Amino acid sequence: MAVHGTVVAGFEGVREEFATFLAGEEQAPGAQLVVIRDGERVVDLWSDGVTGESLLGVFSSTKGAAYLVAALLVQEGILDLDRTVASYWPDFAAEGKDGITLRELLAHRAGVIGPDAGFTQEELADDRAIAARLAGQRPFWQPGQFFGYHAFVIGALVGEVVFRATGRTLQEWYEERIRAPYDLGLWLGLPEAEESRFLTTLPMLPTPEQAAEIEAAAHSPYSLAGIAFNEHARGNRELYDFPNSRTVRANGQASAGGIGTARGLAGMYAAAAFGLDGRGPLLKPDTAAEFARIHSEGKDLVSGEPQAFGLGFQTYGPDFPAVGAGTFGHSGAAGSLALADPRQGFAYAYTRRRFAFPGGAAPENERLLWSVVRALG
Structure with a gap:
């Protein structure tokens, strides 16, 4: 397969x-790879099956945009991390959720990973509908005591806090304060005019050995993982197909509905941490450090695996030892990974059109990140 694009010396x-x-x-x-250092795109590569301008579903890498909006609003004093969610959104207090703070929600500690009966596909594409269903939902664990990945709903929950506090949606804040000023190729709500650039997400094609491994790791649809990924809902679609819905793309569901390029993802993290296009960084160093600081670490009750979360953002250590302390970002189900490493001074984004085995950040990211760090010297 051919490599296309450019790298600097x-x-x-x-x-x-x-x-x-x-x-x-x-x-x-269908992979794209971009690295930005000192405001310059030093790596801009893509493989057969896509171009550098192709728009792909980035799944949970979308969450980085949602958390960046939250970080900006905290930085400006509009949101307070230690206020309760219910103080912004009174209906959320039902079923013993009155004491959950915004900090705990962002750290995946709220226990509100989905509704008992699951979402319809129409609801799952609509953040306000997700929030309405979850306002009265009982938590699946004692809030604040444990943590678990709020896979399909964290963007909607944070977005409802944003809406109640400001009267504007998270998507509107993202468009006005982040995407449009930098002309980023990453949308939470893809305009019709950009639809011709979108390429449908393709399913994983596992080897027989990989298929056996997937089968062995299968869980009940009524497990915490099943509920978090809406597998217990009647008519639930395969995960890879989620961004292939025009409704999902148009709504820009803030947990997994973002559409973009590696250029757009890397540009967003560069703008957040370092500044871009002659503007200073969106986040002050202390804000970036607080959102990157580990708030939840250990066994994730949803995945059953070791995880580490800052305030929403994933933090990186054993999985990607190439990056420095204080790195913040997020991966996506098809294999994408996007992050900013403030100490080593770069923003990185990798996307895939075809789902990678075993899911989440594709394994090749580790080697690619090491090659970036070596190039940085």
Whole structure:
């Protein structure tokens, strides 16, 4: 498979690592890779099956945009991390949720991972509908005592706090304060005029050995993981198909409905942490540090695996040892990963059109990140 695009001098090793990965792929992953340093796009690569301008479903990498909106509003004093969610949104106090703070919600500690009966596909595409269903939902664990990934709903829950506090949706804040000023190719609500650039997400094509591993790891639809991913709902669609719905793309569901490019994702993190296009960083250093500081660490009750979350953002250590302390970002189900590493001074984004095995940040990200760090010297 061919490698397309450019790297600046000194980053040839990143291109070589990208080419090595692609050489081992039997099916075109449709991958994009972008690195920004000092406001410059030093790596801008893509594989067969996409272009640098192709728009892809980025799944949970969308959450980074939602958390960045929250961070800006906290920084400006509009939101208070230690106020209760119910003080902004009174209906949320039902079923013993009155004491949950915004900090605990962002740290995936609220226990409100989905409704008992699941969402319809129409509800799952609509953040306000998700929030309305969850206002009266009982938590699935004692809030604040444990944590678990609020996979499909965290963007809607945070977004409802934003809406109640400001009268404007999270998507409106993102468009006005983040996407439009930097002309980022990452939308929470894809305009009809950009639809021709969108490429449908393709399902994973596992080997027989991988298929057996997937089968062995299967869980009940009524487990915490099943509820968090809406698998217990009647008529639930396959996860890979979620952004292939025009309704999802148009609404810009803030947990998993973002549509964009690796250029857009990397640009967002560069703007947040370092500044871009002659503007200073969106986040002050203390704000970025607080949102990157680990708030939840250990066994995730939903995934059953070790995880670490800051305030919404994923933090990175054992999974991606190439990045420095204080790195913040988020991965997505198809294999995407986007982040800012404030200490090493770069923003990184990788996207895929075809789902990667085993799901979440694709394994090749580790090698690609190491190649970036080596190029940085």
